[in-house]
Amino acid sequence: MDAIALTKKEFNDLTSLVYEVSGINLHEGKAELLKSKIAKRMRMTNKSLKDYLSLLYANENEMIDFIDTVTTNHSFFFRENRSIEYIIQQFSLNPEKEKKEFKIWCAACSTGDEPYSVAVQLKDLGLSFSILATDISHSVLETAERGIYRMDKLQNVPLPLLHRFFQKGTGKYKGQIKVKNEISKHIIFKKFNLISDSAPQIVFDAILCRNVMIYFDFQTSEKVIHKLYHALAPRGYFAIGNAESLMNMKHDYTPVKKIPSLYTK
Ligand SMILES: C[S@@+](CC[C@H](N)C(=O)[O-])C[C@H]1O[C@@H](n2cnc3c(N)ncnc32)[C@H](O)[C@@H]1O
Missing domain, CATH: 1.10.155.10 (Chemotaxis receptor methyltransferase CheR, N-terminal domain)
Structure with missing residues (x-):
């Protein structure tokens, strides 16, 4: 059949x-x-x-x-990393950075590649942070929580970060790689439906909502970006996917010059 x-x-x-x-x-x-x-x-x-x-x-x-x-849950480490790199660079220039815990929300995190990519870069710079990583699908969240990946998903990870924050599998885990606990302990994975759930009562310094709005129509995307706007701190960053656009939508975000798909509040 x-x-x-x-x-x-x-x-x-x-x-x-x-x-x-x-x-x-x-x-x-x-x-x-x-x-x-x-x-x-x-x-x-x-x-x-x-x-x-x-x-x-x-x-x-x-x-x-x-x-x-x-749908596709396709994701990989360091995907469209330019906006993430920029956000982290700005965090590291924050005069309050020693005292501050940066809060990030990956709002359609799929199998976790994206939040782990953010986490290793923040950790590398010695910044304090916590990440909320959410998705509608419990099966991708299970994979994300396990934190074990095929090597080919990490081919964009810079070698020093790869060696420092990941553990290579041996024996039956050969060809796989596991995120170390010093990284995963900063991330909470949770089920969250962008359409029907209310945004958490947390103010985030950055929200990533990437490569999910390609599945939504114009009206739905507009509602989602509006919902996320209210969860963002003043001057916080909002990243969408490179194939996505806020063009013609009603919104209050300001595009970040020279960094495609990145906005600020
Ligand atoms: C292509 S993945 C994007 C993963 C990651 N953000 C990236 O850019 O690599 C899209 C994810 O959006 C999730 N998704 C689809 N509809 C959703 C919704 N209404 N609320 C939350 N997540 C949703 C899917 O389960 C899938 O894991």
Whole structure:
């Protein structure tokens, strides 16, 4: 059973629900992907199409697992690092830096590559920090908490940082690498839905919300950037992905000159 037949109504109902829960806009072009994922989940849960769709509608965790399979959680260490580098450089110029604990929120952190990349750079400069790393998907958060990665995901990490903050696997872990506890202890991983959850009552010095708004439509992105604005400290930094844009959106962020995809409050 590799393909299933979805009526137009079933397809529309399903994409509306995905949109409602996660803000992700699945257009017609995703129909085949959607069908093959449903077929896979039907096999795994041993259910008919009708029963599987009922399960999906009734069970938020099943819905989030499902959303997981139709989005990409693709991430890697030191991805689009220019904005991160800039933020950290600015932190290190802060005259209060000795007394301050910098607070960062990675608001769609996927498997953790991004918050760990931020953490090793902050640690390297001897800055105090704490990172809240959130995602809608519990399966990516589990991977993030384990902190074990294939070597190829770390190919952009500068060697001195690689040697200092990661442990190479041996035996059955050969080819893998683990983030050291001195880094992971600064990060809290938590489930957070950018669409439906209220921002934490914390004021962040920087918020990264990168490569997730590509799945959202204009209105949803506008709501999300507005929500995050209120969680940002005055003069705090807001980073989006290089393929994303705030163009034509109503917002109060100021672009940081010469650093694409970076804004300040
Ligand atoms: C492509 S990854 C981006 C990871 C990382 N920020 C980066 O740039 O490499 C997109 C992540 O957004 C998450 N996501 C999708 N919809 C979300 C939502 N409504 N709330 C929070 N996270 C969401 C997905 O689970 C996925 O892990």
